Amino acid sequence: MYKFETYQGKTVMKKFSLATITTTALLLAFVIFMLVYLNNALNHAEEQVYTDFSEKINNDLSHEESLLENIGIVNAIFLADRQAIKDALIANDREAAIRELKKVVKLFKKSTKIKNMKIHIHTADVRAFVRNWKPNKFGDDLSGFRKTIMKVKKTRKPVFDFEVGRIGLTLRSIVPIVQDDEYLGSVEFIQDFNQVPKNFERKGNNHLLLMNGSLLNIASYLKDAPNVGNYKLSTNAFNKDFLEAAQLLDLERLKKEHYILTDKYFFTYKTIKDVENDDVGIHLLGMPTEDVLQAIDHAKNSVLTIAFIAFISFMLLVFYLIVLKKK
Numbered sequence: 001m002y003k004f005e006t007y008q009g010k011t012v013m014k015k016f017s018l019a020t021i022t023t024t025a026l027l028l029a030f031v032i033f034m035l036v037y038l039n040n041a042l043n044h045a046e047e048q049v050y051t052d053f054s055e056k057i058n059n060d061l062s063h064e065e066s067l068l069e070n071i072g073i074v075n076a077i078f079l080a081d082r083q084a085i086k087d088a089l090i091a092n093d094r095e096a097a098i099r100e101l102k103k104v105v106k107l108f109k110k111s112t113k114i115k116n117m118k119i120h121i122h123t124a125d126v127r128a129f130v131r132n133w134k135p136n137k138f139g140d141d142l143s144g145f146r147k148t149i150m151k152v153k154k155t156r157k158p159v160f161d162f163e164v165g166r167i168g169l170t171l172r173s174i175v176p177i178v179q180d181d182e183y184l185g186s187v188e189f190i191q192d193f194n195q196v197p198k199n200f201e202r203k204g205n206n207h208l209l210l211m212n213g214s215l216l217n218i219a220s221y222l223k224d225a226p227n228v229g230n231y232k233l234s235t236n237a238f239n240k241d242f243l244e245a246a247q248l249l250d251l252e253r254l255k256k257e258h259y260i261l262t263d264k265y266f267f268t269y270k271t272i273k274d275v276e277n278d279d280v281g282i283h284l285l286g287m288p289t290e291d292v293l294q295a296i297d298h299a300k301n302s303v304l305t306i307a308f309i310a311f312i313s314f315m316l317l318v319f320y321l322i323v324l325k326k327k
Helices: 002-080 083-091 094-111 147-155 195-202 240-246 251-257 289-326
Strands: 118-123 128-131 159-165 168-179 182-191 206-212 231-233 259-261 265-273 279-288
Touching (some): 002 159, 002 182, 002 195, 002 279, 002 289, 083 094, 083 118, 083 182, 094 118, 147 168, 147 182, 159 279, 206 240, 240 279, 251 265, 279 289
Antiparallel strands (some): 206 231, 206 279, 265 279
């Protein structure tokens, strides 16, 4: 009897030890798993915040560009459809075209928020016909350097794109002027990008329009503009503090990593290509670092909360199994 009880006791102790070892091993494995998971999840959460903010800022920029494109192309089509402009090109009557543009500018000032309109009419042989802001400058051959106009003439389709001129990067909305299937020329509605930084700041963003420094031979007016790396600032509206922070950036690293977080700003960028797909500059985009850090903290807290819930759930399961085993 004594031997049986001793044997039974040893068996119980053996089972208890096995259960303890198994539980401890499972708990240790779970803890290791959770530590690895937490490390990866926290790093991923941080990277995901950077990616999300980069996409958000680029989407905000695309929205602004879409608005400008709609405004530019619609206005250019409105001008190209005016019979007085077509007749002026057919008759080579610059004075008639100037009078018509004055009427249009007056109409726009009265009916829209567009006050400083720049309209350029080109002839079929790609020469300057009328510039409404410089009516006495005309006749110059544009075919050698105005890629957008040449594309419109070739395709007879509207073009909305950045192009480098003397004043730097400028948005061009150009549409063909056609009558009875005859190409009479084209009309250009010129827009600056100064409104974009203002709209960006309302959304908590910052923006710099930067032109490749190698294009200064064309953009002569930017000779004394501020430098950002190998780029020239190509807009009059900008945040001075953001510009100064941008001038300290390693732009090659930014291009490689696509975003950089500094003590003041989160930076990302978008390449600007012309109608021939050549790089002519970049949109340097950013937002305050504080906003990004807050988002990272929120994302990490969410990960920690999920991990805590998972740990408590696991511990309750282990406790339940131990109780069940004893019963």
